[in-house]
Amino acid sequence: MAEHPAYPVGLRLTGRRVVVIGGGQVAQRRLPALIAAGADVLLVSPEATPSVEAMADAGEITWERRVYTLGDLADAWYALIATSDPDANAAASAEAERHRVWCVRSDNADAATAWTPATGHSEGVTVAVLTTDAKGRDPRHTAAVRDAVVEGLRDGTLVAPHHRTRTAGVALVGGGPGDPDLITVRGRRLLAEADVVIADRLGPRDLLAELPPHVEVIDAAKIPYGRYMAQEAINNALIEHARQGKSVVRLKGGDPYVFGRGMEELQALAEAGIACTVVPGISSSISVPGAAGIPVTHRGVAHEFTVVSGHVAPDDERSLVDWPSLAKLTGTLVVLMGVDKIGKIAETLIAHGKPADTPVALVQEGTTAAQRRVDATLETVAETVRTQEVRPPAVIVIGEVVAIGPRTSA
Known part of the structure; x- marks a missing residue:
């Protein structure tokens, strides 16, 4: 035998x-x-x-x-x-x-x-690998073959086209914070199978270069008519291409539902009767601080963290953020899209009781080769942003967790 x-x-x-x-x-x-x-x-x-x-x-x-x-x-x-x-x-x-x-x-x-056998799974397919030579079984080699096949199927480097008719539709894919290796394996596989990719400016741009020549890439950042009309144009593009029977990926930065307007796009697709899959992504609110050596929670320091959008200043009537309440929290505050409003944000937090010497870190272009961390306090952050020329995209972390790990600066 x-x-x-x-x-x-x-x-x-x-x-x-x-x-x-x-x-x-x-x-x-x-x-x-x-x-x-x-x-x-x-x-x-x-x-x-x-x-x-x-x-x-x-x-x-x-x-x-x-x-x-x-x-x-x-x-x-x-x-x-x-x-x-x-x-x-x-x-x-x-x-x-x-x-x-x-x-x-x-x-x-x-x-x-x-x-x-050494087994692995990838979207409805089970890969099972056995050594054929009974006398020379090598479990490590068998596992390595399994891993190579499964990884290739997941990230699209091993192309196995579907020969049955695919169902047209849209996938809202969270691309993560910028490093192409931080997209989920499911997101990367869907990207490899797409006919059309509508990509955000903050999505993992390096992955677009890996797409086959026949894939149409639409730069969502260049769709005209201003912010509101740009979103409407994105919605229309998703619907139009899906109705043509194409597999469409909406590649977004971070997670589709964390300040990503993912629900607006999902609602538009639902109203048009278009099937949609949502693929969560790694949010920059957690991953970027982590990449810069900052834990958003830490035993004995912070038992909670709060993520807010800073694209609207605290004194703007459109703001939905309860800044006075945030000033009273003892945990970590993570501000996205707030570089140009950080001065007013800091003033408001201090005015409502947040200590002026509370540590602040600004992490620019997090998880990419251009990542840069700049440290300050609530009292000095506005001037630091100006003198250090901090530019979006940057994640701002406010709280004692900033001081836990090793500090780096520009």
Whole structure:
């Protein structure tokens, strides 16, 4: 048997009895996939790791806290044997052989009747890799092949076109804070499959260069007629291209719903009867401070953080922000789109009780090669912005967390 390669097959275990013997690290790694497959899992083990115990407590598996005994594999469809007792493993394996139960052994693959492949998933596709040479199994190489295929499918570098008709529609994709590596794998895959990409100025621009030549890229920052009409033009472009049967990606900076007008676009698409998928993105409100060495929360320093838009000054009648209340909070305040209004914001916070020496950090072009951090206080921040020539886009962090990590400046 060992001279021949394994025959690959996909087991359908929904509602079927699977017995796992041993509750250690091997079981901890394999149980989630068995649970996801819908198997009726019985764990036989006197002990289990905390994660495995949590699965039992949640009712995802049945746990009998004892050692293996003859008969445990009766009526099983599949067995995973992973104890530290060689004699128990051999006995359970022999029982599986008698009952013709496919059996995986963690301690002796040659004595098993089944092997667990290195598996990965990408949008409806399961990739399973087995070594064909029974004598030269190399689990690390197998895992590396799996990882390469899955990563390629996820980020679009391994193109596997759909040959069935695709459903036209729009995906609102949060591109993250700017570093192209910080877009989600789902966002990158949808971008690779797009026919049309409508991109924001603050989206990960480097990814546009990777698109195939046939993909139409529309620069949303250059759509004319002012801010309000620009949004209306973006909505119309999304609807028009989707109605032409194209796969459209609206590539936005950060997260579509964090000051990104994502809901406005979703509403316009819904009114037009256009299917829309929303792919969350990493918000600059958290990622940019993190990239600059600033935690937005820290034990004993800040138990909350608040994110506000600073594009409207505190004394502007259009402002929806309760600045007096923000001044009283002890946590971290993150201000987006507030570089040109930071002087008035600082004045307002100080006027309502925020200490003038509260640390402030301005992180310009966060997560990109041009990232720059400038430190100040509420009292000095307006002058610092002027003298240091801080320009948008920049994330402003106000609070004691600014002083925790190592400080850097321009």
